Amino acid sequence: MSRDWGSLFDVDTDSEDLLEHFDTEWFRGQRYRHLSDERHGIERGTALVGDVVVRGYPSMPRALVLEPAIRETFDGPVAIEEKLNGYNVRVARIDGDLLAFTRSGFICPYTTRKVEALLDTEAFFDEHPEQMLCGELVGPENPYTDHAYSEIGEIGFYVFGVRHRESGTPMGVERRLDQCATYGLNSVDHYGTFTPTAAVDAARERIDDLNARGREGVVLKSTDGETALKYTTSAIHRADLEHAFELPFDYGRDFVFTRIMREAFQAVERGESAAAVRERAQALGEVILQPAVETIRTVDRGDPVGETHTVRGDPKIIDDLLSYFREQGLELHVEHDETDGEQRVVTFTKIAQSTRDKTRYYLEGGTIDE
Ligand code: ATP
Ligand code: MG
Numbered sequence: 001m002s003r004d005w006g007s008l009f010d011v012d013t014d015s016e017d018l019l020e021h022f023d024t025e026w027f028r029g030q031r032y033r034h035l036s037d038e039r040h041g042i043e044r045g046t047a048l049v050g051d052v053v054v055r056g057y058p059s060m061p062r063a064l065v066l067e068p069a070i071r072e073t074f075d076g077p078v079a080i081e082e083k084l085n086g087y088n089v090r091v092a093r094i095d096g097d098l099l100a101f102t103r104s105g106f107i108c109p110y111t112t113r114k115v116e117a118l119l120d121t122e123a124f125f126d127e128h129p130e131q132m133l134c135g136e137l138v139g140p141e142n143p144y145t146d147h148a149y150s151e152i153g154e155i156g157f158y159v160f161g162v163r164h165r166e167s168g169t170p171m172g173v174e175r176r177l178d179q180c181a182t183y184g185l186n187s188v189d190h191y192g193t194f195t196p197t198a199a200v201d202a203a204r205e206r207i208d209d210l211n212a213r214g215r216e217g218v219v220l221k222s223t224d225g226e227t228a229l230k231y232t233t234s235a236i237h238r239a240d241l242e243h244a245f246e247l248p249f250d251y252g253r254d255f256v257f258t259r260i261m262r263e264a265f266q267a268v269e270r271g272e273s274a275a276a277v278r279e280r281a282q283a284l285g286e287v288i289l290q291p292a293v294e295t296i297r298t299v300d301r302g303d304p305v306g307e308t309h310t311v312r313g314d315p316k317i318i319d320d321l322l323s324y325f326r327e328q329g330l331e332l333h334v335e336h337d338e339t340d341g342e343q344r345v346v347t348f349t350k351i352a353q354s355t356r357d358k359t360r361y362y363l364e365g366g367t368i369d370e
Helices: 007-010 015-019 066-073 110-116 122-127 171-180 198-214 234-246 253-269 274-301 316-326 353-363
Strands: 023-029 030-035 047-049 052-054 078-083 087-094 095-100 131-138 157-165 190-193 216-221 230-231 306-313 333-340 343-351
Touching: 052 087, 066 198, 066 333, 087 157, 095 110, 095 198, 110 131, 110 306, 110 316, 122 157, 157 171, 171 190, 190 198, 198 216, 198 234, 230 274, 234 253, 234 274, 253 274, 274 353, 306 316, 306 333, 316 333, 316 343
Parallel strands: none
Antiparallel strands: 023 030, 030 047, 047 052, 078 190, 078 216, 087 095, 087 131, 131 157, 216 230, 306 343, 333 343
């Protein structure tokens, strides 16, 4: 079967050349393809299921200094929303099946099942069969992230975008909020729409409040949904660093450097006093050193180190999920495996191999040239 994906994508490239970069995967016995890296302007995570194209969610720029970045980015009204810290999921209905795609375009068996159970999307997709719901999956029981939100028990899906599946064109912000309300879909918090000048103060106020509550940050968007800008709290920079230093040899140095620079620019934009900067520096130091010390001790005891998650569901789905991770080359350590009624509840650690191996090496006297 030959298809002219080039025209579907509406890009000026040889469709065969583009197709070569897609990886093949299987879901419920059906073959699909996905693009793990951006190519020819086609977003990372774009998937092809049969002859249906599901475009990736675009990467968005980050502001390090809010005021000039807002001024440079927007020339019309700016909507401000909460940026939730979970994982990006696109939900599409294809041949009657609801499918959940992760950021890199995998159809995740666990997320697909959770979304089926959690959301009532029938009416939405009857009305908008060509659209996909883009949202953040958050909550303690998921296999990818572990940020806790007090309002979310097990798992929740919060819509932040509705996009045309094939072209990626976003629905405008107001209409998207309205459609979410109409179809009973949860949406990320919307803080209002402002002129670019007013948006600076509004974003700052929100950031202060979100920071105090340990939440991640804001996303600013043009009202047509085309342009977006993200900005994050000090609380999340610290949380990221703490997490990175729990697994210091698995998180790249870039990861650490970028968080430290976000803190530095934030301190300058806020015109912080020497005392305030010192307080920031101390908090930063604590989240760097303490988890690293703890991890070295854990390895020394011979205990597993890595990212620990709990998942709950139909035993078959849990099996599928664990095999899906193992096929991706992850080493898993199962901490608990129990049955709760019909459901299987598993807590497992994705072993951080570099951290385990390098830490062990140094503990056993390994040396380093530096
Ligand atoms: P990139 O944007 O370069 O892909 P990333 O994958 O590291 O970066 P983040 O830094 O978390 O992602 O920022 C973008 C992500 O934020 C989106 O992909 C989405 O999953 C998430 N997100 C949370 N809330 C929102 C929101 N209100 N609007 C848009 N995206 C949001
Ligand atoms: Mg994120």
